[in-house]
Structures are given as structure tokens and as C-alpha cells.
Amino acid sequence: MIASRAWAGRRYAVLGLARSGRATAAALLAAGARVTAWDESENARTALAQQDALDLADPAAVDLTGYDAVLVSPGVPINRHPIAGHARAAGVPVIGDIELFAEARAELPPHRVVGITGTNGKSTTTALVHHILESAGVPSALGGNIGLPILEQQPLPKGGVYVLELSSYQIDLTRSLACDVAVLLNITPDHLDRYAGFDAYAAAKARLFAMQRPGQAAVIGIATEASATVARDVARSGRAEDVTKIAPGVCMDQSRWPALQGPHNAQNALAAIAACEALGIGRAVVDGGLASFTGLPHRMQRLGEVAGVAYVNDSKATNPESTAPALLAFPRIHWIVGGQPKGDDLNACRPGFSNVVRAYTIGEAAAMFETLLMPDMPVERCDTLARAVERAHAEARPGDTVLLSPACASFDQFADYAARGDAFAAAMGALR
Structure with missing residues (x-):
């Protein structure tokens, strides 16, 4: 479990107790925080009911004065859920488990973080980067939208790399995650019920790069106009040397990569190659990882x-x-x-x-x-x-x-x- 001493004695509310919510509550409690937690599912509430320093109450219905933050699961639609306005009125930030991970990084052994987002392909690319790192003998942990709460993972030893799949919802709930390597694969219309429009959705993806520092790598696919715009904006912000653009239509011999067929997987592979090269992984190891990758269930x-x-x-x-x-x-x-x-x-x-x-x-x-x-x-x-x-x-x-x-x-x-x-x-x- 990843936790931070900085959370001790603080007070948090956790809304949504599916897997990431449970891991969030557990990490906060382990660190010595006081937690108010809630889920619409009685079974989910019951699973946490017998823990010290835990109160079961709906954060949208309690006085949040004095709370340090409200943690919401990515599935909670903060654009229309009452918790957003309730927390704002109390002056309490609404964040997610990825932001807690960002806060905990200072206490972890020296490491790097790869954050991968995009409308399509992010799970495959995240798993592929992780696989190549393992092939290179680099300690690596998967987390985020791929279905593995990052706070539930064990801290990596010195030199480890955390590989995070990040949805737009998770980026919305994150303020300080400065990824050593940030990857954007593409942006096409999706999840528009959670945003004011397509531009707002694209802006959520772009925030992954706004949280970076100069000198941190930005790998951006430019096959869609929206993601190409993000690449231009990052370059024009004074970070042109940080940006690696993944162009569409690049001809590649994919015959050696049985789990990476099709033009979309060519783009996923190119993004993974660029990310791993930014981490200093040699090309021979990268090539071996591409060939031995078996893919993800239900994805080609x-x-x-x-x-x-x-x-x-x-x-x-x-x-x-x-x-x-x-x-x-x-x-x-x-x-x-x-x-x-x-x-x-x-x-x-x-x-x-x-x-x-x-x-x-x-x-x-x-x-x-x-x-x-x-x-x-x-x-x-x-x-x-x-x-x-x-x-x-x-x-x-x-x-x-x-x-x-x-x-x-x-x-x-x-x-x-x-x-x-x-x-x-x-x-x-x-x-x-």
C-alpha cells in the first residue's frame, strides 16, 4: 500500500467505494487520517463499516467545514453531482486517488512516473510500456484506469517506474501529478455527457502536460486534430524540445508483434517506444518487449x-x-x-x-x-x-x-x- 505521513491527523471524505474508493479509504486510514466514506451500495458500505477512524455518512449531506479534501471515484459525475457545489461552498478541494499518489511521491524511494491518456488505446499502451520495463529488469507497477488502484500497490524500490493509465476523469481530479513522461495518444469525441463540449473534454486531456515541468518528456500522437493542437500548444509554451510527435500513417513491420496488429496498434507501439526511450531503455530491449507482448483481454x-x-x-x-x-x-x-x-x-x-x-x-x-x-x-x-x-x-x-x-x-x-x-x-x- 502507498500512503503518506502527511495525511495523519487530517480529515477526508471519500465518495464512491468501488475498488479505487476502497483503496483510497484504506490508504488514508493506514496513514492515520480520519475518514468519512459513502457509497450508494449498502454492500460497499458494509465492507468498510468496522474500521476505526471511519464514519459512514454521505459527504454531500454533512458539514464539510474543516475537511482537508473530498476524494471522489472517477465514476462520480462531478459536473452534475451535488458534492461539487457542496464542497466548493465549504472551500474544500475535490480530488481523486491519483492526486493522493502525487502527494505521497515525496516519501517514496526515488522513482519516475509515466502517465498515459487518450480516447482510445491507452490500456494497451500502458500495459505495453509496463511489459517492456519488466523485460528490461526495471521495477514497475501498473495503476489507474487500467483497473489497478495505484494506492493499493506496494511502493517500488529505488529506480522504479509507476505506469499510470489516466482517464480524463482522473486528470480532472488531479492537480500536481508531474509525470516524467506524459503520453497522449489521440482525442476523439467521447464522454461528452461529463463535459460542456468537445473542447472541454480535450482541455481535460491537455492538463496532463500543464502539470509537467520543463524537461519532462511529452509524447503526443498527432493523428487527430485535437491532439495535434495539444502538441503545438505544449511546444509553443517553451517546451518544444520536450515534445515527441507520433505521426499517423507511419509504415512499420508489425509481423514480429503478433499482439500488436493494425494501424492503431502501430501508433500505440510508437508511443510506447518513445516513452521507453525517454526512460533510457535500449532499443534492443524495446524490440524484444514488443515481440513478446501478449496483449490485453478483449483488446484485439x-x-x-x-x-x-x-x-x-x-x-x-x-x-x-x-x-x-x-x-x-x-x-x-x-x-x-x-x-x-x-x-x-x-x-x-x-x-x-x-x-x-x-x-x-x-x-x-x-x-x-x-x-x-x-x-x-x-x-x-x-x-x-x-x-x-x-x-x-x-x-x-x-x-x-x-x-x-x-x-x-x-x-x-x-x-x-x-x-x-x-x-x-x-x-x-x-x-x-
Whole structure:
């Protein structure tokens, strides 16, 4: 656990007791702080109920006078939750667990921090950087949006590197995290229900660089106009020598990297290479790490082959923008697409349509996507994932790829994208 002596005797409120919230409360209590905690879930509250120095009460309903900070989980929509105004009226800052980590850094053994953000690709890039560091023998810890609360990790020895995946929500709740290497992959419209508009969302991403000091590395993909603007702004702020730009369309031999196929993974790999080189990792070690990386579950995950046909689980692709590069990764695709739609078009996917042999539409979007895709490719409306796998198996030929890249949320038929990906793997397994 990572904790700071500076928190001892202070008073904090913690709102949201999912994994990061529990880790936050535990770290504060271990440091000797007084904590008021709350979650809408009774089960989540009960799990913390018997701890000394802990009060169970809703921070939005108590007098916050005298509190040092309110810690909110990234899932709490502070743009519309009453806690934001309540804390502001009491003069209490609203922060997150990443800010607590930033506060604790002074007491940790000498180390460096890599912070990685972007609309798409940040989990893969975060895991890839961590994998390369481990390959180089550098002590490394994963944390943040990748699902591992950083305060829950053990402090690294001298020379260690903390690799953090950072969502815009986490950056919003952070004030002083000066990353030794900050990475921005791209910015496309997403999560706009949490922001006044796209510009505000892009500005949240850009704050990762505003928290840095001159001389700290800034690795920025410039494939999207919004992220290219961030690169220009950072360079014009007097930090031109700090900026490494990752250009789109760079031709690379990805044949040696089985888990990093497609143009999007070329960009992820380039960003990881730049980040690791900024940390002083030799190119031979980097190349070895790229080749041995096995990828993340549900993110362009190659499950194996059945009768010469490859099956790829890209269930994490929950919007058309994240599905688009997957359609460019393979020459003959049987595309399983659909679920709970986030819009009424698939225009972002159009550049890869020529690679699709046949599409199989599922879920709430099945009928709409069938209509959208019929002018461009053969389509079968399958409704269920199991049926789609059956039909793709019947139609695919050796050398083809059956790709689950839904371009939709999963909540119409599954608990989450992971459950959807697991169901795809099970359906493939049943074909053997």
C-alpha cells in the first residue's frame, strides 16, 4: 500500500467505494487520517463499516467545514453531482486517488512516473510500456484506469517506474501529478455527457502536460486534430524540445508483434517506444518487449484458430472510432458488430469496409446496423452473439478472421464488455 505521513491527523471524505474508493479509504486510514466514506451500495458500505477512524455518512449531506479534501471515484459525475457545489461552498478541494499518489511521491524511494491518456488505446499502451520495463529488469507497477488502484500497490524500490493509465476523469481530479513522461495518444469525441463540449473534454486531456515541468518528456500522437493542437500548444509554451510527435500513417513491420496488429496498434507501439526511450531503455530491449507482448483481454486479443480461421476478441471496442482500426488490421474479416449503440452511424468504420467479407449484426443495434451496412457488404442479422459465431464459422474459410469488434456498448445483453468477450471466447471454444 502507498500512503503518506502527511495525511495523519487530517480529515477526508471519500465518495464512491468501488475498488479505487476502497483503496483510497484504506490508504488514508493506514496513514492515520480520519475518514468519512459513502457509497450508494449498502454492500460497499458494509465492507468498510468496522474500521476505526471511519464514519459512514454521505459527504454531500454533512458539514464539510474543516475537511482537508473530498476524494471522489472517477465514476462520480462531478459536473452534475451535488458534492461539487457542496464542497466548493465549504472551500474544500475535490480530488481523486491519483492526486493522493502525487502527494505521497515525496516519501517514496526515488522513482519516475509515466502517465498515459487518450480516447482510445491507452490500456494497451500502458500495459505495453509496463511489459517492456519488466523485460528490461526495471521495477514497475501498473495503476489507474487500467483497473489497478495505484494506492493499493506496494511502493517500488529505488529506480522504479509507476505506469499510470489516466482517464480524463482522473486528470480532472488531479492537480500536481508531474509525470516524467506524459503520453497522449489521440482525442476523439467521447464522454461528452461529463463535459460542456468537445473542447472541454480535450482541455481535460491537455492538463496532463500543464502539470509537467520543463524537461519532462511529452509524447503526443498527432493523428487527430485535437491532439495535434495539444502538441503545438505544449511546444509553443517553451517546451518544444520536450515534445515527441507520433505521426499517423507511419509504415512499420508489425509481423514480429503478433499482439500488436493494425494501424492503431502501430501508433500505440510508437508511443510506447518513445516513452521507453525517454526512460533510457535500449532499443534492443524495446524490440524484444514488443515481440513478446501478449496483449490485453478483449483488446484485439487473438484467441486462436478453428479450422484455419483466426478468432479475435475486440469486445473493448465500444464505439465506431475504436472499431475502425480493427477493420484495417486483417484482409478478410467476418465482422460481428452491434450491441447498445452510441450513435446512429458507422461512418468512422468505413475505411475498413473493403476488408469485410460479411457482417453479422447483434443486439439492440442489429436491425439498424443491418440497414446501414447492406449497401456495402453482405450482412446477416443474427441478434445474438452465439448465433453470429455459428454463422461466421459456417461462412469463413481458412485464412479468414472472425472479428468481434462491436462498435457498441454491451449493456443490452451483457453485464459489461468483458462478459461479452468471454461469451465470444466460449462460443468459439464450443466450435472445436
